[in-house]
Amino acid sequence: MINGVPSDYYEFTGWSPSIDAPITGPMYFYAQFSFDGYIEEDWATIAANVAKGDLSNYGLAGRKTFTYTVDGLTSVVEAEIIGINHDQLSTLDNSYNKGAATAGLTFAIRLLGRDSRKVNGDTKPDDEGNVSLNGGGWEKCDLRTWCNTDLYAALPEDLRNAIKEVVKISDTGYFTKSLNTTVDKVWLLSDRELNTEYSDYVVAGQGEPYPLFTNNTSRIKANQETGQLTYWTRSAGLDGFHFFRYIDASGNPKSNGGGNPGGVAFAFCI
Numbered sequence: 001m002i003n004g005v006p007s008d009y010y011e012f013t014g015w016s017p018s019i020d021a022p023i024t025g026p027m028y029f030y031a032q033f034s035f036d037g038y039i040e041e042d043w044a045t046i047a048a049n050v051a052k053g054d055l056s057n058y059g060l061a062g063r064k065t066f067t068y069t070v071d072g073l074t075s076v077v078e079a080e081i082i083g084i085n086h087d088q089l090s091t092l093d094n095s096y097n098k099g100a101a102t103a104g105l106t107f108a109i110r111l112l113g114r115d116s117r118k119v120n121g122d123t124k125p126d127d128e129g130n131v132s133l134n135g136g137g138w139e140k141c142d143l144r145t146w147c148n149t150d151l152y153a154a155l156p157e158d159l160r161n162a163i164k165e166v167v168k169i170s171d172t173g174y175f176t177k178s179l180n181t182t183v184d185k186v187w188l189l190s191d192r193e194l195n196t197e198y199s200d201y202v203v204a205g206q207g208e209p210y211p212l213f214t215n216n217t218s219r220i221k222a223n224q225e226t227g228q229l230t231y232w233t234r235s236a237g238l239d240g241f242h243f244f245r246y247i248d249a250s251g252n253p254k255s256n257g258g259g260n261p262g263g264v265a266f267a268f269c270i
Helices: 044-050 142-154 155-160
Strands: 010-016 030-035 063-070 073-084 105-111 167-171 179-186 219-224 227-229 232-236 243-247 251-258 266-269
Touching: 044 063, 044 155, 063 105, 063 142, 142 179, 167 232
Parallel strands: 105 219
Antiparallel strands: 010 030, 063 073, 073 105, 105 266, 167 179, 219 227, 232 243, 243 251
């Protein structure tokens, strides 16, 4: 049902947060819909609708295809909506999304690009001077720098203009095992956001699960050339000082050395 009109493309999947959760004060509840199809509007139109707080055209799993070229590689990728009013804005704006503290739409890459990158090319020190491949975690890693500079600059201009900076919670690496926050335009999903935080090898509390990820199948990524692929998360692996977490080709969470190349399933908010 969209604007009171039945739709063949949307299915109601529940409320966010759950209406079963305890209510201790004023709260907003958002209807969550699953969308099976492609978004034909351009990024500027999507951004204008979100800015007005009109999210009625969009639902979970709504997809949009776009092209970018970075490091000499041109990729045709497919992004899908993984969250609605989910991510905390870094700066509040009363003229955006009816003054909400959250970004209206969160997209993550579903059909990956041709980029295969290391999380870190070399060891990194954390704030306490411990040196490792996951030292400092997401905040200090090479892949975060690349996502927010080279990759961001390569995105279509109307998409860049639409992206909102949000606050992300991440771990600080193997030795310190604590949490910190960063402000990002483009980022990787955490184990918790992918709804895989059941491992002793991950620092707990790195954001909240996106409702689209419910099982291994929902976490599988691919590209047009090679089929199902592994891809990095932003969570360090606590089973080794050189590990970051990744999702394998079957959707399982695992750990691997951050100096190895892997897929980049980046995310962004509008």
